[in-house]
Amino acid sequence: MKLRGRVHRYGDHVNTDVIIPARYLNTSDAKELAAHCMEDIDPEFVNRVEPGDIIVGGEDFGCGSSREQAPLAIKTCGVSCVIAASFARIFFRNSINIGLPVLVCAEASAEAAAGDEMEVDLASGRIENLTQGRTYQAEPFPEFLQQIIAAGGLVAHVKKKVTAGG
Amino acid sequence: MGMTITEKILAAHSGREVVRPGEFVNARVDLMLGNDITAPLAIAEFRKMGAERVADRSRVALVADHYTPNKDIKSAEQCRVMREFALSQEVAHFWDTGRAGIEHALLPEEGLVAPGECVIGADSHTCTYGALGAFATGVGSTDLAAAMATGECWLRVPPTIKVVYRGELKPWVGGKDLILYTIGRIGVSGALYQALEFAGETIESLPMAGRLTMCNMAIEAGAKNGIINPDAETERFMKSVTSRSYQPVVSDPDAEYVRTVEIDCAQIEPQVALPHLPENARPVQEVGEVTIDQAVIGSCTNGRMEDLRIAAALLKGRKVHPRVRLIVIPGTPKIHLEAIKEGLGEIFLAAGAVLSTPTCGPCLGGHMGVLAAGERAVATTNRNFVGRMGHTKSEVYLAGPAVAAASAVLGRIAHPEELS
Incomplete structure (x- = not known):
């Protein structure tokens, strides 16, 4: 599957408190959460974001709290994928589990600028910065995770086991 | 291997x-x-x-x-x-x-x-x-x-x-x-x-x-x-x-x-992590003159009986600085009860602190002690990210219970030794 959208660029250590501030965690409603996505780091984000857009972060993207509401808010905003030099581990697994594509690519992250148009081929991990005419290769997912991704996330993956009586 | x-x-x-x-x-x-x-x-x-x-x-x-x-x-x-x-x-x-x-x-x-x-x-x-x-x-x-x-x-x-x-x-x-x-x-x-x-x-x-x-x-x-x-x-x-x-x-x-x-632990002074990352740790003596509006002693990090005893020993017979709000949160009902039985509850209340029921509340800017724009807190909690405890223009300094209690009394980030 190919994803295409404009880049929203952030720095290192973007934490889950700024992705979805805890003051909004009194609800599990994805649309309500999405309305406050990135609010404490980029209050205009929700007005700018278009379906398909790509968030690019630096090192340690999604650090802090375990709140799954963070990748959920990003996904519900219409963001097609997140590219970063590295991800905090709970954010990474949450994203895999809920089916938000996350790609690790330090070079693509370092060279991307806000507003760049990018295309991502999820199957191959090829990232193309159309604005700059540059291509990159994201780190491949281990086979174990590919199974969860292929199933469409952990819910579908577990559902197979549960309904099979295992 | x-x-x-x-x-x-x-x-x-x-x-x-x-x-x-x-x-x-x-x-x-x-x-x-x-x-x-x-x-x-x-x-x-x-x-x-x-x-x-x-x-x-x-x-x-x-x-x-x-x-x-x-x-x-x-x-x-x-x-x-x-x-x-x-x-x-x-x-x-x-x-x-x-x-x-x-x-x-x-x-x-x-x-x-x-x-x-x-x-x-x-x-x-x-x-x-x-x-x-x-x-x-x-x-x-x-x-x-x-x-x-x-x-x-x-x-x-x-x-x-x-x-x-x-x-x-x-x-x-x-x-x-x-x-x-x-x-x-x-x-x-x-x-x-x-x-x-x-x-x-x-x-x-x-x-x-x-x-x-x-x-x-x-x-x-x-x-x-x-x-x-x-x-x-x-x-x-x-x-x-x-x-x-x-x-x-x-x-x-x-x-x-x-x-x-x-x-080498013999060289380690009481630490304070400055906004807005926990890695900004330095000895309390090197923090400089930082006045505070609020102090929080509690959380999953430092809300145990031992933490409350350290704070109470420093607060006994003293008053929280008039400009500071001190919020003490025992980690569990059992700790809360023990703190009351041991007389710590009385020390906290007499000093002018709030003694709250157990809750994560203020640590994540949820309730029970949210910060306004421009306010600064010293807290025994675990994160000092932007907006963690309230407004994005507020600041959190992380420390242990001794520094937090001493700071609450002096109205600025302080070494506990400054009280003696």
């Missing part, structure tokens, strides 16, 4: 003789945890998985601790979802307002985590339980849902960093100072995807409360888990909370570590 304690626990819980870093396992989970913020989402996902009953009700713990006592209507609804699920599924370990404590203070106190066990929690500070010699890590809501449905969780075996602490601690220096200093040394992503194994003579003589504080903040260095090999202190603590049996494991002498960090 031997294995680390982390590798041994993961191997034992996935039916394997040996596991190595980088391998994926489906681990049997001994205890799974959720709270009023993460459990409602997990319950929704649990249903989407087609699951009807939790795999094992005795291994599920649900704690209403974040936005409780219910801070608003929406929070009340979230708690209701969790309560109804807990009751209908006959979840063995469910705590509601009045009996609930801050989860990571509560579960060890209840004897629900033991050496050698594997624990996951839909809360990033689940890594606290590594202090008991357990493998414990934070996960998301969907992970909790999967664990409730299947009893298992997918995990990648982490490489381990060994941090060796030597030397005697200076007065007023405790677990919080050691972990802030460590995060300052290795950085907030210094242990990303890795296990942090705390070892050395200083750790061996560190009481359990300090160990829990250290492992609690392993996540603040990006670690998957913090862990300490169980020893006599672990046994003493376990005996004080439970009579059940458990199987402790320890790292092999020839276990492989990705890195070893040596820390």
Whole structure:
């Protein structure tokens, strides 16, 4: 599957408190959460974001709290994928589990600028910065995770086991 | 080649003789945890998985601790979802307002985590339980849902960093100072995807409360888990909370570590982490003149009886600075009651502090002490990110209970020695 959208660029250590501030965690409603996505780091984000857009972060993207509401808010905003030099581990697994594509690519992250148009081929991990005419290769997912991704996330993956009586 | 304690626990819980870093396992989970913020989402996902009953009700713990006592209507609804699920599924370990404590203070106190066990929690500070010699890590809501449905969780075996602490601690220096200093040394992503194994003579003589504080903040260095090999202190603590049996494991002498960090504790002063990252740690003497509006003593990091005693010793016979609001939050109802019985409650109230019921409230800017724009707090909590405790233009300085109490009295960030 190919994803295409404009880049929203952030720095290192973007934490889950700024992705979805805890003051909004009194609800599990994805649309309500999405309305406050990135609010404490980029209050205009929700007005700018278009379906398909790509968030690019630096090192340690999604650090802090375990709140799954963070990748959920990003996904519900219409963001097609997140590219970063590295991800905090709970954010990474949450994203895999809920089916938000996350790609690790330090070079693509370092060279991307806000507003760049990018295309991502999820199957191959090829990232193309159309604005700059540059291509990159994201780190491949281990086979174990590919199974969860292929199933469409952990819910579908577990559902197979549960309904099979295992 | 031997294995680390982390590798041994993961191997034992996935039916394997040996596991190595980088391998994926489906681990049997001994205890799974959720709270009023993460459990409602997990319950929704649990249903989407087609699951009807939790795999094992005795291994599920649900704690209403974040936005409780219910801070608003929406929070009340979230708690209701969790309560109804807990009751209908006959979840063995469910705590509601009045009996609930801050989860990571509560579960060890209840004897629900033991050496050698594997624990996951839909809360990033689940890594606290590594202090008991357990493998414990934070996960998301969907992970909790999967664990409730299947009893298992997918995990990648982490490489381990060994941090060796030597030397005697200076007065007023405790677990919080050691972990802030460590995060300052290795950085907030210094242990990303890795296990942090705390070892050395200083750790061996560190009481359990300090160990829990250290492992609690392993996540603040990006670690998957913090862990300490169980020893006599672990046994003493376990005996004080439970009579059940458990199987402790320890790292092999020839276990492989990705890195070893040596820390000379005799040089460590009480630490303060400046806004807006926990790695901005420095000795309290080097912070300079920083006035504060609020001090918070509590949280899953420092809300234990030992922490309250340190604070009370400094506050006894003194008054909180007129410009400062001091909020003291015992971690659990049991600690709260003990604090009252020991006379600490009276010391806090006489000093002009608030003595709150157990709640995570102010730590994450939820309720019970939210900061306004331009306000500054010193807190014994674990994160000082932008907006963590309220307005994005407020600031949080992280410290241990001694620095927080001294600062509350003096109205500025202060070394406890300045009070004498």
